[in-house]
Structure formats: structure tokens, C-alpha cells
Amino acid sequence: MPLRRRLLFLISLVLIVCLIGGGVLTYWHGVRKIDLEMSSAINVGETAMEDAIAALAASNDGTHTIGRIVVSFNGDRHLRAKLLAPDGTIARSSSVRLPTDPAPTWLYDLLVSKPQVVSFDLPGEYKSLGRLSIETDPLNEVSEVWEDMKLKLIIVSAFCSLVLALVYVTVGRALRPLENLSTAIGRVAGGDFQAQVSETGPQELAVIYKQFNEMAEQLARVEHQNLRLHEQLSTVQEEERAEIARDLHDEIGPFLFAVDVDAQTIPPLLMRGDNEDVRERANAIRQSVGHMQTHLRAILSRLRPATLVDLGLSHAVDQLIAFWKARRPGIVFEMDITEVSFGAALDALAFRIFQEGTSNAVRHGAPNRIVLSARRTENNRLRISVVDNGTGLKATASRGFGLTGMRERVTEKGGSLVITEASGKSGVVLVAELPITPSNPILAHANDDTRAGAA
Numbered sequence: 001m002p003l004r005r006r007l008l009f010l011i012s013l014v015l016i017v018c019l020i021g022g023g024v025l026t027y028w029h030g031v032r033k034i035d036l037e038m039s040s041a042i043n044v045g046e047t048a049m050e051d052a053i054a055a056l057a058a059s060n061d062g063t064h065t066i067g068r069i070v071v072s073f074n075g076d077r078h079l080r081a082k083l084l085a086p087d088g089t090i091a092r093s094s095s096v097r098l099p100t101d102p103a104p105t106w107l108y109d110l111l112v113s114k115p116q117v118v119s120f121d122l123p124g125e126y127k128s129l130g131r132l133s134i135e136t137d138p139l140n141e142v143s144e145v146w147e148d149m150k151l152k153l154i155i156v157s158a159f160c161s162l163v164l165a166l167v168y169v170t171v172g173r174a175l176r177p178l179e180n181l182s183t184a185i186g187r188v189a190g191g192d193f194q195a196q197v198s199e200t201g202p203q204e205l206a207v208i209y210k211q212f213n214e215m216a217e218q219l220a221r222v223e224h225q226n227l228r229l230h231e232q233l234s235t236v237q238e239e240e241r242a243e244i245a246r247d248l249h250d251e252i253g254p255f256l257f258a259v260d261v262d263a264q265t266i267p268p269l270l271m272r273g274d275n276e277d278v279r280e281r282a283n284a285i286r287q288s289v290g291h292m293q294t295h296l297r298a299i300l301s302r303l304r305p306a307t308l309v310d311l312g313l314s315h316a317v318d319q320l321i322a323f324w325k326a327r328r329p330g331i332v333f334e335m336d337i338t339e340v341s342f343g344a345a346l347d348a349l350a351f352r353i354f355q356e357g358t359s360n361a362v363r364h365g366a367p368n369r370i371v372l373s374a375r376r377t378e379n380n381r382l383r384i385s386v387v388d389n390g391t392g393l394k395a396t397a398s399r400g401f402g403l404t405g406m407r408e409r410v411t412e413k414g415g416s417l418v419i420t421e422a423s424g425k426s427g428v429v430l431v432a433e434l435p436i437t438p439s440n441p442i443l444a445h446a447n448d449d450t451r452a453g454a455a
């Protein structure tokens with residue numbers, strides 16, 4: 001059942017219980033009021049009747065006077081006087097004043113029990129006329145209770161209607177943004193992260209709407225970042241492929257051509273029996289193959305850097321420097337790596353940092369000197385740094401993925417990464433510190449032992 005309907009149902013239930021309680025109280029109060037009123041009316045009536053009967057002795061026309069006594073009760077609100085003949089029949093009776101708005105019979109039956117009756121004997125000579133009596137008739141009293149009840153019912157009904165209307169409107173208003181929220185959640189589930197909801201409404205719900213909006217914005221940001229990453233990845237892959245194609249073409253192609261040329265010259269030389277020249281050609285072919293093997297290894301190591309690191313960090317960094325030297329001969333590289341390896345996991349991470357740090361320096365800083373260093377600090381941490389003397393960080397530096405990815409990797413391993421301008425001179429200093437602990441799988445010492453064992 002919807003929340004609004006459920007609330008209305010519960011409130012109506014409470015109001016009905018209150019109404020029933022109020023009805024019972026009104027009934028009880030009505031019964032008591034009628035009883036009290038009738039008792040006091042009959043007391044007053046009794047005194048009046050006794051006085052009137054006492055005055056009969058002084059009357060010249062008793063029969064007429066008795067009739068007047070009965071008639072004097074005409075129009076009374078609570079009492080009816082009667083003259084009862086000796087045989088019990090009603091010889092005369094007064095009439096009770098009728099209420100302007102009589103109560104329904106069911107209420108009369110509900111409230112009224114037996115009427116109170118008091119009989120009076122007539123003095124000596126009038127005894128033969130019968131007896132006088134007064135009896136209560138609560139018709140007017142019941143009609144008062146009825147009017148009272150009607151008024152209360154109108155007030156209570158107005159109150160209940162007002163309460164229900166207020167609850168209906170308030171809950172409806174409070175819940176309307178929830179419907180919007182549900183629509184917005186549906187949109188987010190469908191991949192539309194631009195969905196937002198208005199942050200109005202009750203305080204508790206406004207907090208939820210605000211958090212939803214923040215979540216959607218965050219998702220939109222992540223999606224945008226993913227898109228950029230994806231685009232960048234494709235670009236990088238394209239560049240990589242183009243570079244490999246160029247390398248294969250420029251480095252391998254000429255040697256293959258040379259091998260082909262040398263191989264073609266061999267048969268005529270053999271025919272001529274020129275063994276010396278054949279040997280020279282064969283050596284030239286071997287040289288070309290040797291060059292091709294070197295280039296092929298360089299290309300393969302770029303495609304699979306992990307294989308590079310397998311031989312230790314310093315070896316991999318050597319290859320990295322060779323790669324850049326071939327492309328930027330103007331840059332002087334310095335390497336300060338105290339240990340051949342710090343363990344496979346740390347070596348791989350350190351190599352990634354060197355790779356991105358060097359690439360950033362070359363791409364953004366145009367330096368003529370880059371120093372790559374990896375050393376164990378006194379508190380058993382691995383300190384990796386890439387320092388260049390390039391143009392330094394620009395104030396408007398864009399946020400790429402290189403540093404972000406690097407920082408994520410380092411933080412994952414419990415380390416820290418700081419990139420700053422070189423103090424006092426131009427250039428950039430990139431420093432990463434990583435703990436050398438069992439959480440970073442292989443310890444430097446363990447590795448040293450392995451190498452010592454292998455030696």
C-alpha cells in the first residue's frame with residue numbers, strides 16, 4: 001500500500017477510535033445528566049404538588065381546583081401531572097412542552113430508562129375522584145443531549161477532515177520529490193548520469209537528494225574519465241603501432257634488403273670460385289642478421305616491459321635510457337640505482353614510475369639532463385626519483401592520467417608520490433617512496449639471497 005494511503009488509513013483509524021471513545025463518554029454523561037435533571041425536577045414537582053394539595057382544604061370548588069392543579073403543569077419541560085381515576089384510567093393529564101428539535105427515537109430508547117413517578121392521595125372528601133401523580137418525561141432533556149451531540153459531531157468531523165486534508169497535502173508534498181528521485185535512479189541505472197533531483201522538501205529527505213546528486217555527478221565524472229582514458233588508450237595504442245611499424249620499416253627493412261642483395265651475389269661468386277668474396281658476403285649477412293636481432297629485441301622489450309624487469313630494475317632502466325637516447329640524443333641520462341633489483345613487485349612499479357616520469361620530462365619539459373635514481377633509505381623504504389632540468393611545471397598543467405595512475409599504484413602499495421618544481425633551478429622533481437615490507441611481496445633481501453644462490 002502506498003505510504004500516503006497507509007498514513008491516512010492509520011490516522012483515520014485513530015480518529016475513529018477517538019470518536020467511539022467520545023461517543024461512549026457522551027452517552028455516559030448524557031445518562032447522568034438526564035438522571036440528575038429528572039430527579040431534581042421531580043423533587044420540585046413533588047413540593048409544588050404537596051403545596052397544591054394542602055391548599056385544597058381552603059378551596060370552595062375542590063374538583064375544579066384539582067383540575068387546575070393538573071393543568072398548571074402544562075408546558076413543563078420535564079414533568080407531566082395526571083389525575084388517575086380510582087379504576088386507574090387517566091381522568092386528566094398535563095402536556096409536556098415539546099422540543100423544537102426532537103431527538104430520534106433510537107437515542108431516546110438508548111438514554112432513557114423507566115420514568116420516575118410519585119403519586120399523591122387526595123384529602124378525605126375528594127378520595128373518590130382518584131389520585132394525583134407526577135411523572136418525569138425526559139423528552140426535552142434527550143433533545144438537549146441530541147443537540148449537544150450534533151454540535152460535537154460537527155466539530156469533531158471538521159477537525160478530522162482538516163487533519164486528514166493536512167496529512168494528505170503534507171505527505172503528498174514531502175513524497176513528490178521521492179517520485180522524482182525514483183525516476184532519477186531509473187535514469188542513472190540506465191546509464192544517464194546527468195539525472196538530478198531538486199534538493200527541496202523535508203530536511204531528512206533533502207540530505208538524501210543532495211547525496212544522490214553528488215553520487216550522479218561523481219558517476220558522470222568517472223564516466224567522462226573512463227571515456228578519456230579509453231580514447232587515450234586507443235591513441236597510445238595507435239601511436240605504439242605506428243612507432244613499431246616505423247621501427248620495423250626503418251630498422252629491419254634495410255637489413256633484409258641488404259641480406260637479399262648479399263645472398264644474390266653469392267651464386268655468381270661460387271660459380272667463379274671466388275671463395276674469399278663468398279666468405280665476406282656471408283659475414284655481411286651475419287652482421288645484418290645480428291643488427292636485426294638487436295632491433296627485434298628492443299621492439300619486443302617495449303612490447304613486454306615485464307620481461308625487461310625480470311632481469312632486474314637496473315637492467316630495465318638501462319634499456320629505457322637506451323630507448324630514449326636513440327630518440328633524443330641531446331639528453332644526458334644519469335642512473336643512480338643502488339641495487340640490481342628490489343624484488344619483482346617493487347621493480348615493476350619502480351619501472352612504471354621511471355617510464356612515465358621520463359616520458360613526462362621529455363614530452364613536457366624539453367630538458368637536456370634527466371637523473372633516474374632508486375635507493376633504499378635508512379628507514380627501509382624505497383625512494384624513487386626522476387629529476388629533470390626542463391622548463392618545469394606549467395601553472396595551467398592539464399590533468400592527464402600518467403600521474404593519476406602512478407599515484408594510485410603507489411598509494412595502493414602504502415607509499416606516497418610528490419611532484420614539485422626543482423628548488424632554485426628549472427625542472428621538475430618527481431619522488432615516490434614505497435615501504436619495503438612483507439606487504440610488498442618480495443623483499444629486497446630475499447632477492448639478494450636468490451641472486452647470491454644463483455651465483
Ligand SMILES: Nc1ncnc2c1ncn2[C@@H]1O[C@H](COP(=O)(O)OP(=O)(O)OP(=O)(O)O)[C@@H](O)[C@H]1O
Pocket residue numbers: 232357360361362364365388390391392393394396397398399400401402403404427428
Ligand atoms: N617533468 C615534467 N616537466 C614539465 N611538466 C610536467 C612534467 N611532468 C608532468 N608535467 C605536467 O603535469 C601534467 C600531468 O602529467 P600526466 O603525466 O599526469 O599527464 P600527461 O603527461 O599530460 O598525459 P598522459 O600521461 O595521460 O599521457 C602534464 O600535462 C604536464 O603539464
Ligand SMILES: [Mg+2]
Pocket residue numbers: 356359360400401402403
Ligand atoms: Mg604523462
